[in-house]
Amino acid sequence: MEERYFQTADLYVESLYEKDADLERVRQSIADNGMPEISVAPGYGRLLTLLVGMTGAKRLLEIGALGGYSGICLARGLNGEGKLVSLELKEEFAAVARANVEAAGLGTIVEYRIGEALPTLEKLGEEGEKFDFFFIDADKGNYVNYLEWAIRLANPGALIVGDNALLHGKTMDPAAKGNSVQVVREFNKRMATDPRLEGTILPAYDGLCIARVKG
Ligand code: SAM
Numbered sequence: 001m002e003e004r005y006f007q008t009a010d011l012y013v014e015s016l017y018e019k020d021a022d023l024e025r026v027r028q029s030i031a032d033n034g035m036p037e038i039s040v041a042p043g044y045g046r047l048l049t050l051l052v053g054m055t056g057a058k059r060l061l062e063i064g065a066l067g068g069y070s071g072i073c074l075a076r077g078l079n080g081e082g083k084l085v086s087l088e089l090k091e092e093f094a095a096v097a098r099a100n101v102e103a104a105g106l107g108t109i110v111e112y113r114i115g116e117a118l119p120t121l122e123k124l125g126e127e128g129e130k131f132d133f134f135f136i137d138a139d140k141g142n143y144v145n146y147l148e149w150a151i152r153l154a155n156p157g158a159l160i161v162g163d164n165a166l167l168h169g170k171t172m173d174p175a176a177k178g179n180s181v182q183v184v185r186e187f188n189k190r191m192a193t194d195p196r197l198e199g200t201i202l203p204a205y206d207g208l209c210i211a212r213v214k215g
Pocket of ligand 1: 137
């Protein structure tokens with residue numbers, strides 16, 4: 001009953017927005033290439049664009065590119081000024097994402113770094129890189145590590161956003177005990193209570209954590 005309500009509400013809300021050719025292209029390329037259809041929900045994609053624009057963030061870091069859906073949403077918020085660094089494990093996914101951001105006219109402001117995100121984050125730290133905005137959306141078992149890296153690489157006041165806080169209900173189901181579930185539970189708890197952060201968790205779609213790094 002409740003799930004049907006949210007599905008109907010989602011359909012209604014999406015019917016209010018015009019089709020977005022760039023994001024439709026991403027969805028099509030993901031299907032054509034047999035990639036998993038796990039891009040961020042459209043409503044959260046629009047929220048990412050808004051948050052980047054509203055905070056005036058200029059240096060963005062994304063962990064988990066897939067086909068470039070959230071990358072396009074993030075880069076749009078820059079309004080042509082700034083840079084998005086996007087980390088992606090798979091070369092073939094990054095190639096699809098790159099083609100999609102280029103087709104959206106955003107190619108010059110997005111840089112892909114291929115491979116495991118953790119060593120890349122360490123390298124970014126060694127390079128002295130700092131960011132104003134983080135979007136965490138990769139392997140769930142590393143969410144707490146990604147959060148700690150985001151705080152380390154954050155400019156004061158930076159925003160950290162993490163998708164899949166609910167893991168399709170598993171994070172709130174005491175019977176669910178897998179490693180990813182436990183790590184995302186800990187991630188959610190830190191996003192809600194870490195004294196270095198202030199923020200909120202939106203329980204719509206698959207749950208979105210948003211926190212600002214104080215200071
Ligand atoms: N943010 C994307 C969007 O909304 O368009 C969706 C990202 S998808 C949920 C997760 C992505 O993280 C996949 O493309 C996957 O290959 C990548 N990934 C998984 N493990 C990773 C790792 N250890 N390092 C970097 N990327 C990883």
